[in-house]
Amino acid sequence: MTQTYWRMILRMVAGAVALVCAQGWQPAEAQLRIDITQGNVDPMPIAIPYFMGPSPKETTVGSEMVGVISGNLSRSGLFRPLDPKSFIQKADAIGTLPRFGDWRLINAQALVTGGVTTEADGRLRVEFRLWDVFGEQQMEGRVFFTRSDNWRRVAHLISDKIYERLTGETGYFDTRIVFVSESGTKAARVKRLAIMDQDAANQRFLTSGRHLVLTPRFSPAMHQITYLSYINDKPRVYIYDINTGQQEVLGDFPGMTFAPRFSPSGDSVIMSMARNGNSDIYVMNLRTRAVVRLSHSPAIDTSPYFSPDSQYVTFNSDRGGMQQIYVMRASGLDVKRISFGDGRYATPVWSPRGDLIAFTKIYKGRFYIGVMRPDGSGERLLTESFLDEGPTWSPNGRVLMFFREKPSDSRGLGGGSRLHSIDLTGYNEREIPTLGDASDPAWSPLIPLPEGG
Amino acid sequence: MRKVSMGLKLVGMAAAVFLLAACESTPQGGGAGGGGGGGGSGSSAIVPGSQADLEATTSNRVLFGLDRHDLTEEARAVLQAQAGWMAKYPSVMVTVAGNCDERGTREHNLALGERRANSAKDYLVSQGVDAARVTTISYGKERPIALCSDESCWSQNRNGTTTVN
Numbered sequence: 001m002t003q004t005y006w007r008m009i010l011r012m013v014a015g016a017v018a019l020v021c022a023q024g025w026q027p028a029e030a031q032l033r034i035d036i037t038q039g040n041v042d043p044m045p046i047a048i049p050y051f052m053g054p055s056p057k058e059t060t061v062g063s064e065m066v067g068v069i070s071g072n073l074s075r076s077g078l079f080r081p082l083d084p085k086s087f088i089q090k091a092d093a094i095g096t097l098p099r100f101g102d103w104r105l106i107n108a109q110a111l112v113t114g115g116v117t118t119e120a121d122g123r124l125r126v127e128f129r130l131w132d133v134f135g136e137q138q139m140e141g142r143v144f145f146t147r148s149d150n151w152r153r154v155a156h157l158i159s160d161k162i163y164e165r166l167t168g169e170t171g172y173f174d175t176r177i178v179f180v181s182e183s184g185t186k187a188a189r190v191k192r193l194a195i196m197d198q199d200a201a202n203q204r205f206l207t208s209g210r211h212l213v214l215t216p217r218f219s220p221a222m223h224q225i226t227y228l229s230y231i232n233d234k235p236r237v238y239i240y241d242i243n244t245g246q247q248e249v250l251g252d253f254p255g256m257t258f259a260p261r262f263s264p265s266g267d268s269v270i271m272s273m274a275r276n277g278n279s280d281i282y283v284m285n286l287r288t289r290a291v292v293r294l295s296h297s298p299a300i301d302t303s304p305y306f307s308p309d310s311q312y313v314t315f316n317s318d319r320g321g322m323q324q325i326y327v328m329r330a331s332g333l334d335v336k337r338i339s340f341g342d343g344r345y346a347t348p349v350w351s352p353r354g355d356l357i358a359f360t361k362i363y364k365g366r367f368y369i370g371v372m373r374p375d376g377s378g379e380r381l382l383t384e385s386f387l388d389e390g391p392t393w394s395p396n397g398r399v400l401m402f403f404r405e406k407p408s409d410s411r412g413l414g415g416g417s418r419l420h421s422i423d424l425t426g427y428n429e430r431e432i433p434t435l436g437d438a439s440d441p442a443w444s445p446l447i448p449l450p451e452g453g
Numbered sequence: 454m455r456k457v458s459m460g461l462k463l464v465g466m467a468a469a470v471f472l473l474a475a476c477e478s479t480p481q482g483g484g485a486g487g488g489g490g491g492g493g494s495g496s497s498a499i500v501p502g503s504q505a506d507l508e509a510t511t512s513n514r515v516l517f518g519l520d521r522h523d524l525t526e527e528a529r530a531v532l533q534a535q536a537g538w539m540a541k542y543p544s545v546m547v548t549v550a551g552n553c554d555e556r557g558t559r560e561h562n563l564a565l566g567e568r569r570a571n572s573a574k575d576y577l578v579s580q581g582v583d584a585a586r587v588t589t590i591s592y593g594k595e596r597p598i599a600l601c602s603d604e605s606c607w608s609q610n611r612n613g614t615t616t617v618n
Contacts, residue, residue: 214563258564276571302560389559
């Protein structure tokens with residue numbers, strides 16, 4: 001090992017991963033790079049030999065990590081992990097410098113190498129490097145220290161580093177999805193809050209299913225989820241604390257509160273409240289508990305969502321006679337309709353990059369997920385089915401997740417709801433392998449890595 | 454912020470007790486009060502003021518048009534009958550649940566169900582029912598009664614359903 005390391009100790013909320021960055025790679029020009037703004041790009045061939053360790057225990061972890069990394073990169077649609085059987089240079093022979101010629105022969109554009117060892121205190125030490133095979137240089141090198149049961153998270157962090165170096169975009173693999181898990185017949189559906197990693201690993205329930213729950217959303221710091229629950233037959237917005245498991249009703253409103261989302265700062269929750277049958281949009285400051293009413297129409301105003309700079313709110317309203325998407329200032333002033341196509345438009349969700357609003361469109365009995373610019377121009381439909389609804393953005397604004405319901409037969413069978421994802425390009429649609437039926441997904445931000453010294 | 458565990462206020466506790474009583478099957482001879490007429494096939498009598506009594510008197514459900522919350526003539530007639538029945542049982546409290554078909558987005562439908570429930574409630578009140586006796590709730594598209602995915606079911610699922618508390 002010739003590199004000198006500078007050390008960043010990062011304490012994790014879940015699992016204490018320490019990260020060390022390997023210096024020394026030159027930021028070369030004419031680097032290996034994928035343009036992810038193109039639709040249907042040729043996936044980049046990438047070789048990821050198993051991360052070897054000194055004992056079978058570490059090698060097992062290393063091979064499982066490579067499985068997670070390969071799965072992430074493959075599902076992104078931008079990479080094509082090569083079959084390990086085609087590798088000429090074997091993993092245990094790579095050492096500190098690969099034989100690039102061997103990897104060029106199998107046409108690997110990028111190569112990921114790594115190793116796993118166990119520290120004296122029992123933690124795993126995971127090292128990885130990303131190589132430009134044709135440029136014959138290291139593009140990235142990092143060392144992580146982690147609890148041995150936390151290797152999956154390190155695999156996601158490594159996946160993000162690879163994605164970032166090769167696309168120039170922030171990654172989205174070290175993230176979670178909160179959603180509603182569904183079971184039972186259509187007439188007596190049981191709905192529970194559930195959470196999982198972005199790759200559908202570690203699925204677990206957050207609520208028991210005794211009460212109907214809908215539309216969960218993460219707080220920006222990810223320690224809270226806001227959602228709608230029918231506890232006590234009073235549909236109200238609640239906040240669930242992931243660390244304590246405690247659920248608290250938000251505020252003391254005389255009518256149904258619903259459609260909650262956190263503001264980008266996490267300081268407030270924007271939602272709808274129904275009063276005498278009329279739904280308007282309100283925002284509640286979580287510290288002062290002050291409530292401000294933002295919309296004043298006799299129409300249905302709901303599904304509000306802040307722009308990432310907190311300056312604007314988009315929502316859907318039928319004030320013009322039909323459900324359409326509007327944008328207003330966060331003060332509630334300057335309301336403008338932005339959707340003008342045929343059909344009904346709903347569930348506007350601002351991209352984390354700020355450049356687009358994703359939505360559900362209903363037209364001639366079909367449902368679509370689409371995107372448009374915040375001024376309503378450039379509408380593009382990405383999906384279509386009997387019922388596609390409720391898009392949510394990956395934190396880098398490149399992938400959308402939504403739920404899709406199938407129609408039921410006369411006995412109410414054959415329906416069911418699953419989560420799907422699709423690239424912003426309109427390609428790479430995939431079903432998410434949840435354990436059961438699922439709906440109302442919300443994608444988390446990147447899991448926080450607190451500043452280290 | 455109110456803790457759920459502490460904040461469970463059992464609003465309408467008296468009504469809940471009433472419901473329990475109403476659910477018990479009365480063995481024969483429950484003729485006290487005369488009920489609302491109709492229904493009740495010989496073997497088991499209908500408890501006056503109960504859900505079964507309401508449904509024996511009139512429909513407990515009114516239907517709405519696509520994406521609409523205004524009342525049809527038929528719906529008004531049903532609600533008039535419900536109001537007349539409630540006038541006979543001044544202690545009865547009801548909940549009107551607003552429901553929607555599956556062809557709208559979830560949150561819009563929650564709001565639409567709220568409108569439907571309130572349309573029905575407003576009409577009951579206009580027919581002399583004390584507003585305090587009618588609670589509303591919206592289930593949006595969460596509680597379909599007809600399960601197929603075509604208009605024959607969707608038209609049934611766009612409803613306001615009155616339930617004795």
